[in-house]
Amino acid sequence: MERDEDFTGYMSARWPALVRSAVLLGCTSHEAEDLVQTALTRCYLSWSKVVSADDRDAYVYRVLVNCRTDSARRRWIGERPFEAVPEQAHGCDGEAQIDVADAIERALGGLSKALREVVVLRFYAHLTEEQTATALGIPRGTVKSRQSRALAELSANEHLTDLPDGNNP
Amino acid sequence: MNEDDATRMLANLGERVPVGPAPIDVTLQQGKGNSRRRRAIQVVSGAAAVAVIAVGAFIVGPSIGGSGNLATQPTTSPRGLAVPAGTRLVGINGVAVAVPEDWSTNDTLCGFALSDTVDFNDTTATRACAVAGTENFSRLLAVPLSSEWGQAWPDPLNGQAVDLQGLVAQRVPAKCNDSESHTGVTCSGRLIIASANAVMSVNSPNREVVDAVLDSATLIPEGYTAVPDLTGLYSDSDVEPLVESAGLLWENRCPDGSCSMPLIEVTDPAVGSVVPLGTTVRVAHRPDQGQASVPPSIPATVPGQVPTAQDLLGQWRAVGRLSQQLESAGYPEESLVLEFNQRGRKFWWNGNDGCNLMGGGRFKVGADGAFFSGSQAISTARGCPDERPKVVTVPSVVIEATQVRLVSNQLRLFDEENSLLATFERLEATSTPTTPPTTPPRKSNQNEPREGTPILLSTSSWEPGDASMAALIAGRIQLSKDGCVYLEGLGGVKNDVIWPAGYSADVSADGVLTVRNPAGEPVGHEGTKIYVAGGGASEDEGGISDGLLRLLVCQVSDTVVYINDELPPL
Numbered sequence: 001m002e003r004d005e006d007f008t009g010y011m012s013a014r015w016p017a018l019v020r021s022a023v024l025l026g027c028t029s030h031e032a033e034d035l036v037q038t039a040l041t042r043c044y045l046s047w048s049k050v051v052s053a054d055d056r057d058a059y060v061y062r063v064l065v066n067c068r069t070d071s072a073r074r075r076w077i078g079e080r081p082f083e084a085v086p087e088q089a090h091g092c093d094g095e096a097q098i099d100v101a102d103a104i105e106r107a108l109g110g111l112s113k114a115l116r117e118v119v120v121l122r123f124y125a126h127l128t129e130e131q132t133a134t135a136l137g138i139p140r141g142t143v144k145s146r147q148s149r150a151l152a153e154l155s156a157n158e159h160l161t162d163l164p165d166g167n168n169p
Numbered sequence: 170m171n172e173d174d175a176t177r178m179l180a181n182l183g184e185r186v187p188v189g190p191a192p193i194d195v196t197l198q199q200g201k202g203n204s205r206r207r208r209a210i211q212v213v214s215g216a217a218a219v220a221v222i223a224v225g226a227f228i229v230g231p232s233i234g235g236s237g238n239l240a241t242q243p244t245t246s247p248r249g250l251a252v253p254a255g256t257r258l259v260g261i262n263g264v265a266v267a268v269p270e271d272w273s274t275n276d277t278l279c280g281f282a283l284s285d286t287v288d289f290n291d292t293t294a295t296r297a298c299a300v301a302g303t304e305n306f307s308r309l310l311a312v313p314l315s316s317e318w319g320q321a322w323p324d325p326l327n328g329q330a331v332d333l334q335g336l337v338a339q340r341v342p343a344k345c346n347d348s349e350s351h352t353g354v355t356c357s358g359r360l361i362i363a364s365a366n367a368v369m370s371v372n373s374p375n376r377e378v379v380d381a382v383l384d385s386a387t388l389i390p391e392g393y394t395a396v397p398d399l400t401g402l403y404s405d406s407d408v409e410p411l412v413e414s415a416g417l418l419w420e421n422r423c424p425d426g427s428c429s430m431p432l433i434e435v436t437d438p439a440v441g442s443v444v445p446l447g448t449t450v451r452v453a454h455r456p457d458q459g460q461a462s463v464p465p466s467i468p469a470t471v472p473g474q475v476p477t478a479q480d481l482l483g484q485w486r487a488v489g490r491l492s493q494q495l496e497s498a499g500y501p502e503e504s505l506v507l508e509f510n511q512r513g514r515k516f517w518w519n520g521n522d523g524c525n526l527m528g529g530g531r532f533k534v535g536a537d538g539a540f541f542s543g544s545q546a547i548s549t550a551r552g553c554p555d556e557r558p559k560v561v562t563v564p565s566v567v568i569e570a571t572q573v574r575l576v577s578n579q580l581r582l583f584d585e586e587n588s589l590l591a592t593f594e595r596l597e598a599t600s601t602p603t604t605p606p607t608t609p610p611r612k613s614n615q616n617e618p619r620e621g622t623p624i625l626l627s628t629s630s631w632e633p634g635d636a637s638m639a640a641l642i643a644g645r646i647q648l649s650k651d652g653c654v655y656l657e658g659l660g661g662v663k664n665d666v667i668w669p670a671g672y673s674a675d676v677s678a679d680g681v682l683t684v685r686n687p688a689g690e691p692v693g694h695e696g697t698k699i700y701v702a703g704g705g706a707s708e709d710e711g712g713i714s715d716g717l718l719r720l721l722v723c724q725v726s727d728t729v730v731y732i733n734d735e736l737p738p739l
Binding site for chain 1: 170171172175176178179180181182183185186187188189190191192193195196197413643662
């Protein structure tokens with residue numbers, strides 16, 4: 001039962017960040033939840049390895065990345081009908097926000113899978129270079145070089161540079 | 170951009186992601202279930218080892234017929250599973266059954282087996298054809314529970330819970346009855362494994378066959394997997410996730426894009442084969458114009474002159490058997506008409522099923538007369554409002570055709586076995602590339618002036634003032650290579666669109682797509698961003714209802730968005 005308690009505590013704490021990381025890696029939100037659940041189920045099955053790992057987060061992210069590689073892409077939606085469409089369903093502010101999100105999404109989508117993984121793990125999951133290297137199973141030097149290339153590509157990405165002033169992420 | 174910018178940017182995007190509560194209980198339950206399943210497999214493996222030795226270590230996979238020029242790879246029997254002599258394992262989503270070795274694969278038409286067969290995706294069953302169904306053959310239908318077929322049976326409520334090596338399954342015992350609509354006696358039984366998202370359904374004239382196949386159900390041992398169904402897919406983006414999620418590698422036969430219509434026709438190992446993880450799946454594509462790497466499936470034995478695509482332009486009317494069937498069944502005159510036209514450098518066909526939908530898409534004619542409809546717009550008469558017999562329709566014939574010939578003034582379409590599918594006679598002089606096709610009356614204002622060639626648009630009966638869904642749908646209007654108008658959502662995700670009543674679309678001679686409101690006013694072009702209210706459904710989130718599917722004239726995605734809003738004119 002100690003395993004269950006330990007696992008429950010970890011899952012409660014890390015669930016949001018893991019799901020959002022999966023989305024930033026390219027999953028839809030629902031796919032991300034399924035993916036993270038699958039990854040955590042695998043971790044649960046080998047919880048002793050997770051606990052004994054030098055870095056628990058790096059281990060879990062590694063499982064997550066591997067699961068993503070294995071998984072098929074899924075899509076979204078499911079809505080309930082309403083009697084009337086709200087008058088302000090899509091005002092200008094909403095559109096601008098969507099444009100920004102869209103631009104970021106497209107910019108990330110323009111990165112290769114390898115670069116995107118490094119960007120998300122380093123700058124969203126806030127893993128260190130060492131942790132990122134462990135999670136991705138690559139040398140630390142490769143993490144640094146990919147990070148550098150990814151930032152350079154994002155800097156030049158037209159989706160981000162085309163955003164109007166004030167909307168830059 | 171520096172590290173701080175990247176951190177801020179990703180935080181910005183991450184904040185937008187709604188996250189539900191962590192499903193801790195479910196995950197724990199799943200984890201404990203997986204532990205039990207692993208143990209069960211180990212027990213079975215040990216018990217069956219002797220039997221495997223007796224049967225032999227190898228099963229030769231089923232040969233690939235038709236045009237495939239692939240040498241069949243031998244398929245090793247999963248370690249620890251006894252496969253009875255004379256049978257082979259076929260599987261889906263981690264579950265397998267043994268079927269007689271001589272059963273074919275996907276040899277079905279209109280939902281009926283043409284030989285004893287294993288059927289993984291009976292796409293022909295959705296076509297509006299009226300094959301006189303006979304139940305002389307046995308058929309295993311192996312599909313995901315989440316698929317349209319899987320959802321079609323309410324059986325889980327009628328089945329008996331059985332234990333499948335640690336997984337709970339529902340077994341619907343074999344039941345035999347006389348079919349009212351088809352000849353012969355058929356017996357059927359099913360095994361539904363919800364946790365594996367798999368259904369194994371067996372039909373046979375012989376009850377023992379049904380029982381034997383279902384009794385043989387087993388979990389695919391770790392280290393092995395079943396080859397997914399890739400037939401009918403076009404692109405790497407469709408194939409790759411399926412192959413990778415099955416733990417397989419694949420060899421793209423057209424890595425340089427040399428197959429202009431790389432529709433996958435066969436795979437090796439065959440779909441459903443149980444193979445070790447990491448096995449390379451090779452795919453062969455349907456013959457296409459100028460593709461020396463894939464031999465044509467039909468030898469040049471079909472009589473008549475080989476036409477070019479240009480030769481087909483214009484309107485044709487069905488004559489002979491097809492015409493008689495449609496007319497005697499009460500189908501309208503426009504359902505006899507087949508039209509070929511050209512937009513820019515691309516060729517398109519149109520036909521309607523005389524009911525509620527039209528079929529159409531791009532087509533090609535090979536130098537050897539090979540015909541490729543390139544359409545995902547499957548015509549279906551299931552949504553017909555009346556009781557007319559469901560007969561072969563013009564769109565279903567075009568989709569089925571693999572060869573085309575001109576004989577005198579007649580156009581003849583042949584299937585892959587060189588059988589004549591239908592004969593047409595020219596209805597008028599060759600059309601110009603911009604001549605609009607004949608279309609059945611639509612709800613849109615047909616008399617409104619149109620600047621280009623109309624293309625099919627999925628519409629609903631929704632009009633302003635009707636009850637609406639209020640989700641914000643945002644994306645760019647796009648046109649697929651098959652002539653399907655879809656919405657590219659955030660991140661490039663494709664969504665099929667059902668537009669409000671009266672909306673229409675056309676493509677100008679220079680290839681510009683325009684979507685129009687009921688008044689004929691342009692509301693969008695290819696690439697136009699739209700922000701509208703509506704809702705949607707996806708295969709992964711509860712499935713797409715038959716009602717929505719009937720509205721789709723073509724499909725590029727497994728997600729459908731339903732627009733309940735007016736688009737402002739440009």
